[in-house]
Amino acid sequence: MKEEYSGRNNRELLIAISSAALFMLIGVAIVYAGIYVYNDIQSVRKNGTKTEGVILRYERRGTETINMKNMFVVPIIRFQTQKGKTVIAEGKADNTSVLQNICASGKRVEVIYDPLNPNNAVINTFAELWFVPLLAWIIGAGFILVPPFTIWRYYNGRKQG
Numbered sequence: 690m691k692e693e694y695s696g697r698n699n700r701e702l703l704i705a706i707s708s709a710a711l712f713m714l715i716g717v718a719i720v721y722a723g724i725y726v727y728n729d730i731q732s733v734r735k736n737g738t739k740t741e742g743v744i745l746r747y748e749r750r751g752t753e754t755i756n757m758k759n760m761f762v763v764p765i766i767r768f769q770t771q772k773g774k775t776v777i778a779e780g781k782a783d784n785t786s787v788l789q790n791i792c793a794s795g796k797r798v799e800v801i802y803d804p805l806n807p808n809n810a811v812i813n814t815f816a817e818l819w820f821v822p823l824l825a826w827i828i829g830a831g832f833i834l835v836p837p838f839t840i841w842r843y844y845n846g847r848k849q850g
Contacts, residue, residue: 702844709836716832723825730781730818733803733811742768742800744793744812745777764817768800770807778802778810781817 745765764780802810811817 702840705840705843709840712832712836716829716834718829719825719832720829723822723829726781726825727822729809730811730822733801733809734818736803737801737810738771738804739799739801739813740768740770741797742766742810742812743795743797746794748779764812766798766800766810766812768802768810770802770804774807776802776807776810778808781811781821 743766745767747762747764749762765777766780767775767777769775799813800810801813802808
C-alpha cells in the first residue's frame with residue numbers, strides 16, 4: 690500500500706531540491722575554477738619556453754589558523770630566461786606533499802615559462818600541471834552528481850517502503 694505524500698513531505702522535498710541546487714551551483718563554480726586553472730597552465734605549456742631551473746624552497750601561503758587548514762605550500766623556483774635574465778618565480782601547485790616527494794628543494798627541474806611574463810612559470814611535472822585542475826573537477830563533479838542521486842534514492846526508497 691502506497692503512502693500518500695503530505696504537505697510535510699512536499700516541504701522536505703522542496704528543501705532537499707533547494708539544497709541540491711545550491712550544492713550543484715557550488716560544484717559548477719568549482720569545475721569552472723578548475724577549467725580556469727587548466728587553461729592558464731595549458732597556455733603556458735603551449736606558448737611557453739622550456740628551460741632548466743632549480744627548486745629553491747617551499748613556502749607557505751594562505752591564512753595561518755590554529756589547525757592550519759587554510760595553509761598551502763608552493764615551490765619557489767629559480768631559472769634563467771633565453772635572454773639570460775634570472776627569474777625567481779612561484780610554482781602553481783599547492784599539492785606539495787605530492788610535488789615535494791618528486792622534487793625536493795635543490796633539485797633541478799624542467800620549467801616552462803611565459804616569455805612575455807617569465808614569472809608565470811610551471812614545473813613540468815604531472816603534479817604541477819594536472820593536480821589542481823583534476824582535483825577541482827573531481828570535487829566539483831561530486832557536488833554536482835551526488836545531491837540529485839541522494840534525493841532520488843531517498844524518495845524512491847520511501848515510495849517503495
